[in-house]
Amino acid sequence: MPPSARIExxxxxxxxxxxxxxxxxxxxxxxxxxxFPGGARIRPQLCLAVAGACGDDDPALxxxxxxxxxxxxxxxxxxxxxxxxxxxxxxxxxxxxxxxxGERLAVLAGDVLIxxxxxxxATGGTAHPQRLPRLLAAVTAxxxxxxxxxAGQAWECEPQVVLRDYQRAKTGALxxxxxxxxxxxxxxxxxxxxALGEWLGEAYQVADDIxxxxxxxxxxxxxxxxxxxxxxxxxxxxxxxxxxxLRFDLLVAKAMQAVxxxxxxxxxxxxxxxxxxxxxxxxxxxxxxxxxx
Amino acid sequence: MPPSARIExxxxxxxxxxxxxxxxxxxxxxxxxxxFPGGARIRPQLCLAVAGACGDDDPALxxxxxxxxxxxxxxxxxxxxxxxxxxxxxxxxxxxxxxxxGERLAVLAGDVLIxxxxxxxATGGTAHPQRLPRLLAAVTAxxxxxxxxxAGQAWECEPQVVLRDYQRAKTGALxxxxxxxxxxxxxxxxxxxxALGEWLGEAYQVADDIxxxxxxxxxxxxxxxxxxxxxxxxxxxxxxxxxxxLRFDLLVAKAMQAVxxxxxxxxxxxxxxxxxxxxxxxxxxxxxxxxxx
Numbered sequence: 332m333p334p335s336a337r338i339e340x341x342x343x344x345x346x347x348x349x350x351x352x353x354x355x356x357x358x359x360x361x362x363x364x365x366x367f368p369g370g371a372r373i374r375p376q377l378c379l380a381v382a383g384a385c386g387d388d389d390p391a392l393x394x395x396x397x398x399x400x401x402x403x404x405x406x407x408x409x410x411x412x413x414x415x416x417x418x419x420x421x422x423x424x425x426x427x428x429x430x431x432x433g434e435r436l437a438v439l440a441g442d443v444l445i446x447x448x449x450x451x452x453a454t455g456g457t458a459h460p461q462r463l464p465r466l467l468a469a470v471t472a473x474x475x476x477x478x479x480x481x482a483g484q485a486w487e488c489e490p491q492v493v494l495r496d497y498q499r500a501k502t503g504a505l506x507x508x509x510x511x512x513x514x515x516x517x518x519x520x521x522x523x524x525x526a527l528g529e530w531l532g533e534a535y536q537v538a539d540d541i542x543x544x545x546x547x548x549x550x551x552x553x554x555x556x557x558x559x560x561x562x563x564x565x566x567x568x569x570x571x572x573x574x575x576x577l578r579f580d581l582l583v584a585k586a587m588q589a590v591x592x593x594x595x596x597x598x599x600x601x602x603x604x605x606x607x608x609x610x611x612x613x614x615x616x617x618x619x620x621x622x623x624x
Numbered sequence: 625m626p627p628s629a630r631i632e633x634x635x636x637x638x639x640x641x642x643x644x645x646x647x648x649x650x651x652x653x654x655x656x657x658x659x660f661p662g663g664a665r666i667r668p669q670l671c672l673a674v675a676g677a678c679g680d681d682d683p684a685l686x687x688x689x690x691x692x693x694x695x696x697x698x699x700x701x702x703x704x705x706x707x708x709x710x711x712x713x714x715x716x717x718x719x720x721x722x723x724x725x726g727e728r729l730a731v732l733a734g735d736v737l738i739x740x741x742x743x744x745x746a747t748g749g750t751a752h753p754q755r756l757p758r759l760l761a762a763v764t765a766x767x768x769x770x771x772x773x774x775a776g777q778a779w780e781c782e783p784q785v786v787l788r789d790y791q792r793a794k795t796g797a798l799x800x801x802x803x804x805x806x807x808x809x810x811x812x813x814x815x816x817x818x819a820l821g822e823w824l825g826e827a828y829q830v831a832d833d834i835x836x837x838x839x840x841x842x843x844x845x846x847x848x849x850x851x852x853x854x855x856x857x858x859x860x861x862x863x864x865x866x867x868x869x870l871r872f873d874l875l876v877a878k879a880m881q882a883v884x885x886x887x888x889x890x891x892x893x894x895x896x897x898x899x900x901x902x903x904x905x906x907x908x909x910x911x912x913x914x915x916x917x
Contacts, residue, residue, distance in 0.1 A: 349768060349769030349770050350769065350770060351770040351771075353770060353771065353789065354769050354770030354771070354775060355769075355775050355778040355779050355781070355782055356782070357778065357781055357782055358769065358774070358775060358778035358781070359769055359770075362769065406735070410731055410732075410735060413731060415726075415727040415728045415731065416728055416731075433708075433781065434708040435708045435709055435777075435780070435781050436778060436781050438703055438706060438708065438709075438731065439703075439774050439777055439778050439781075441735065442699070442703060442734065442735070442738060442767075442768075442774050443768050443769050443774050443775075445735060445738045445739065446738065446764050446767050446768035446772070446774070447764070447768055447769070449742045449760055449763075449764055450760070450761065450764040450765075450768060452760065453756070453757050453758075453760030453761040453764060454757075454761070456756065456757045456760075457757045460753045460754045460755075460756050460757055461753045461754075462753075463746070463749065463753050463756045463757070463760075464746050464747075464749045464750045464753055464756070465746075467742055467743070467745065467746035467749075467756075467760075468743065468746040468747070470742075471739050471740070471742055471743040471746060472743075474735075474739050475642060475735075475736050475739035475740055475743060476642030476643065476647050476648075476651065476652055476655065476736050476740070477642050477643060477644040477646060477647030477652075478644075478646065478647070479739070481651070481732050481735050481736050481739070482647060482648050482651060482736075484728075484732055485648040485650065485651035485729065485732050486648050487728070488648070488650055488651070488726065488728050488729050488732075489648055489649070489650055496646065
């Protein structure tokens, strides 16, 4: 089964587990709205790719790890879109969860998605429970305090912030959790895999800043110009568009170099290159650096 | 060490794990504000008492389970107090988290508390990882879909609701998770322990409805009359104060009967009786039934 089908199937199963007769239907619908149809699913793809490169001896656990990472990502989007944060009317080209279901169900849907991430790990962890303590620790580190994505979001509420710390937590942490969790799910040593996730996550955040400053809302499927409007730390604001593109190229190169020697090395490098081109196509990068010059 | 000290120490450790240098300080402060000083800590007490009654062969795991249950309870309070739900200005006699730290940090603090619950289980689960899949499943069932406390809260957003289903999910589910998790943490059969948690949880919710209808905000440390004002299902509204007190007495009696045969049976019954008297003192129950007659 191709990775994208494995991911969609696993996400479907995770949500179905919460839909027994007698559940509150609007909350379950809000949760589905947040997860399907998805975006690029890059984090779970990365997680499965790393598990594959490490032998993937427990595919159910790898899928559970990928599911957990993606559900946590979806949860963060739902809460980030709330009126008190971005007040985003759209996400992935359709109404955001709070616009479609109201603010209360959006708060609860985010909460439930976090819980279902760990429910998925409980279900997937029966064959190799001895892997669960480290896997849980890796996944929670990607989202909580001190350095996970909730911490990254919280830096927006602090009077002073270092851009790189902010971006590393806000995006890099969950990418690092994705690579580490993929390795741990396959029973491998996770330390070799952290750097790949961190570099790619940072590249992803820089690409997000570039699109926020240059794209239209129709292209992105979500509001643009928010970082500037909300006075948020942003690399385009700090270093200009040219600086941002140069930094992006460097980060993708660093991610390529960070792929450790393994059986799936070539496939992983190809994934990183494909993602780099998808995030900031060469033509756009050239255009931006030329117009900024 | 007495159970209350074990619980406070374990909660301190769980929060300290998120406070490494470089964390966003206001978010960490909001998380602390939500957890300390605590309320009655009845759910973690119940969890530890059941673990004790089952032999408590892994005290670290029992404390992790109790911590997870209490952190999830605290998370639900922070999110329930948000402007879009109860808009409560106070909680446990001090400003609610969103009043003290703002709405954004309150959303994030709730999210982080959910994550830290599972972080605690990861840390506490190293000696008996084979217990983690069921323990995780029990804890997540208490809070997520289809029947956990988030589902209970979501029933407030549905056009029609059955009072008992609503209360069972909103409060009973986490009490049931507390007893089940206590048994699982000690490697015991959890099925015998569900009923105790369910009856006690339902009693707790009925007591909450009684206090919402009869107490002052100063006595409770949180706003009163909210159920009525927000048109929520409530047993006092449905059956009157006298009906609510009779139901409460019945539920406490059911909880007492539900304590299974075990070494800690007497201590557990004493805990249930003490809780019953704390929640709705006999004098108050007599006064309410007399004045309603």
